[in-house]
Amino acid sequence: MSTLLDGRVAIVTGAGRGIGRAHALELARHGARVVVNDYGVSLSGEGTGETPAESVVAEIEAMGGQAVVNGADVADFAAAEAMVQQAIDTFGGLDILVNNAGFVRDRMLVNTSEEEWDAVIRVHLKGHFAPLRHAGAYWRNEAKAGRTRAARVVNTSSGAGLQGSIGQATYSAAKAGIAGLTLVAAAELGRYGVTVNAIAPVARTRMTEGAFDTSAMPEPEDNSPVVAWLASEEAGDVTGRVIEIEGGTITLENAWAHGPSRDNGTRWTATDLGPVVRDLIASAPAPEPVYGA
Known part of the structure; x- marks a missing residue:
């Protein structure tokens, strides 16, 4: 086992399957002690009664590592606080938070229900905010007590959030929000020794299978080395980035x-703006195409 993360304590949310599982195992291989969080839900977020986190903990223990199961709903504010406290109580602190949990309910925009919108925004966006808020408060208190930790947060955005994805308006909005949250958290928490970055992973998982041909897509494990490095003390000069x-x-x-910009020196009139805006667009790089367009 590597010692890149030796002695560090990590939480990985949504770690029972797919990319989250790969992250938890990779962090453990590098010496981290891991809280393996998984709520045990289906692809669309319904409860299944399964406990996949237990098998991930068993895998970590089999390789000689230390891990513990957590079954919190990460978008439940109190449950997220208890998850952070579990890491502190079990392993003596917290150094790494990897926010990964999520599910999809893909629909074209005009077919999306209010319930589908609320559910996806809740698990992705609030499910990032709640653990980050409680972990950030812990790290702030540690810093104020003279025990500044080399803390690391790795959030999970997506190309859908950065470039957009047809049929995934809700998911894209949530993932774009996570990218914005990452920027703000990096700026606010840096004074306490915390870096906050995000990844936009591409992999064949439950969330991508069935949506399109995934036969040529990378494996979940391909994403995890980047997470392990960002979680290390070595990465202390990298923050506010999306990879x-x-x-x-x-x-x-x-x-x-x-x-590009144009200063009129005074308020613009609506009738003057057409050629000005088109000139700015012509002088700017073309945006990345929306996935599926």
Whole structure:
């Protein structure tokens, strides 16, 4: 086993299957002690009664690592707080938070129900906010007490959130929100020794199978080395970044940035704006195409 994360304590949400499972195992291989969170739901978020986190903990223990099961609904504010406290009580602290949990209910925009919108936004966006809020408060208190930890957060965005994806308006909106949350959290928590980054993983999982041909897609495990490095003390100078991963290719996303501008010196009139805006568009790079367009 590697010692890249030796002695560090991690929470990985949605770690019972797929990409989250791969993250938990990779962190453990590098020496981290892991809280393996999984609520045990179907692809669309319904309860199944399954406990896949237990098998992941067993795999970690079989390789000589330490891990514990957590079954919290990460979008439940109190349950997320208890999950953070479980890491502290079990392993003596918390150094790494990997927010990964989520599910999809894909629909074209005009076919999306209010319930589907609320469910997807809740698990992805609130399910990132709640653990991050409680972990961030712990790290702030540690820093104020003179025990600043080299804390690391790795969130999970998506190409759907960065470039958009037809048939996934809700998922795309949630993942775009996670990218924005990552930027703000990085700026706010840096003073407490915390870095906050996000990945946009590409992999063949339950969430992608059935939506399109996944036969050539990378494996979930291809994403996890980037997470392990971002979770390390070595990565302390990297924060507020989104990294897309597709097999052996990693891409640093530029995200939103100021482009060309025109100053009128006073308020614009609506009738003057057409040629001005079109000129700005013509002088700017073309946006990435929306997936599925």
